[in-house]
Amino acid sequence: MALRWSKVSPQLALIPALTVTLVAFAGAIGCTIWMSFTRSRRFPDYAIDPAVWARQYDRLFSDGVWMTSLRNVVVLAIGSALAIVLGFILAAMIEKEKRGEGFFRTIFLYPLAVSLIVTGIVWRWMFNPALGVQNFLHQLGWESANFNWLADPATAIYGIILASIWHGLGFYMALMLAGLKSINTEIWSAAKLDGVSFWRLYVEIIIPMLKFTFLTCAILLSLGVVKTYDIVLAMTNGGPGTSTWTPAYFVINAYSTRSNIGYASASAVIMLLITAAVFLPLMLVTAWQVRRRQAAAV
Known part of the structure; x- marks a missing residue:
């Protein structure tokens, strides 16, 4: 009886968590x-009218602001991916130098401790032409400098993206640094003995070994x-206009x-589909x- 209970008790302990997940999430x-x-x-109006059941989606994809938001999320994804690239470069530099590793890791991780709202406010000040970087450059004599990106719909x-990279750079650097430290030191030593160049070492050996970290x-x-x-x-409140x-x-x-x-529900459903379209293939590639x-280990 005690043996049977020991097998059943873990499943029973998961029931509250599964119930909350099903109710609150699903x-x-x-x-x-x-x-x-x-x-x-x-x-809320829970009645579905068969004549107009897809009305919200028809309105959504004929809404120019929604199409702008979809374009922006693609631009954000491409631009923010620089945080991964720069994070890897910083991690490689810290791993190679060794000295001051704790100091630099703390410095680059510090922005992660700041909320995105605070980050947005700080960067809004930096882009302010009367207070931020542009004013500083003008005081140095560079009168033609223009750093008022948030006022232009084309650059806002x-x-x-720049603020997002600053905020997330340290996080991706820490992940990459952990991946680099997991590589067997014998690989580095063997590469040095064989005279493998710095670029070949990282491009042909190190980066392929970190594919799970990159994923x-x-x-x-x-x-x-x-x-x-x-x-x-915090930075633009969606402006100028609806450009951001x-x-x-x-x-x-x-x-x-x-x-x-x-x-709002129709646009949230499309957000869910976008997330699934991006997230599931990455998860499948990781599992594969x-x-x-x-299989190779066996």
Whole structure:
């Protein structure tokens, strides 16, 4: 009896967590999908009209602001990927030098301790022509310098990318540094004895060995980019105009400003599909690589 209970008790202990997950996570997703097919505005309307069941989605993809937010999330993903590249370069430099590793790791990790709202406010000050970098350059005599990116719809999104890279760079550096430290020291020694050049060592040996670390960084980056909201709110509040809107900003605006639950739910469902389209392939590639490694080990 005691043996049987010891086998069953772990499953019983998981029941509360599974219940909360099903109700709070799966239930919320199901409710959001249902609402996206209704005419809900300020208050929920659970009735689905078969004649207009896809009305919210028709409106969504004919909305120019929504299409702008989709383009912005692609630009953010491409631009923010520089944080992974720069994080790897910094990690390689710290790993190679060794001296002052703890100091530099702390310095580059410090921005991660600051919330995205605070990060956005600080970078908004830096882009302010009367207070920030542009004013500093003018005082140095460089009168033609222009760093007022947030005032121009064509460059505002790049200002947000720059702030996002600054905030996340230390995190990706730490992941890369952990990956580099996991590499057997004999590989480094053998490469030196064989006279392998610095670039060949990293391109042909080190980077392929860190493919799981790069995949992990890509997964975390994609999840963070899709839900980008607070840094946009702090830096531009979606402006100038609607030039820096993102899907997450669009969803919250549709709910809080337009008071349109159905419309917000439809855009949230598309956000979920975008996340799944990016996240699931990366997870499948990771699982496939793990199986290949396990098979090779056998």
